[in-house]
Amino acid sequence: MRTSDDTDGDSTKYSIGAITLTLHQHPYEHLEALNRNINNLAIDAARLLNLPYKQVLAESVDDIFSVLYYENMKIEAQQRENKKSNK
Numbered sequence: 154m155r156t157s158d159d160t161d162g163d164s165t166k167y168s169i170g171a172i173t174l175t176l177h178q179h180p181y182e183h184l185e186a187l188n189r190n191i192n193n194l195a196i197d198a199a200r201l202l203n204l205p206y207k208q209v210l211a212e213s214v215d216d217i218f219s220v221l222y223y224e225n226m227k228i229e230a231q232q233r234e235n236k237k238s239n240k
Contacts, residue, residue, distance in 0.1 A: 164186075170222075170225070171225070172190075172194075174186075174190055191214055192210075194214065194217050194218065194221065195209045195210045195212075195217055197221060198212075198217045198220055198221055201220070201221065201224055202220065
């Protein structure tokens with residue numbers, strides 16, 4: 154993880170690839186941000202896999218993240234291949 158923005162004294166943002174996590178000093182704010190991040194992760198996976206949101210949300214966060222990670226890796230590999238073939 155790398156720190157992407159430390160300017161706010163009450164929170165710190167960390168980036169992992171395209172995902173940004175915000176950690177707050179106040180526990181309630183931290184849980185609220187965590188909930189938003191998990192919901193957004195499930196929404197993205199549901200759209201990507203063309204599944205109902207509730208079905209995706211029933212999966213573990215690790216499984217959801219793994220699907221998005223591998224799909225992202227496939228997209229990046231395809232983009233690299235397209236750049237090579239366009240040269």
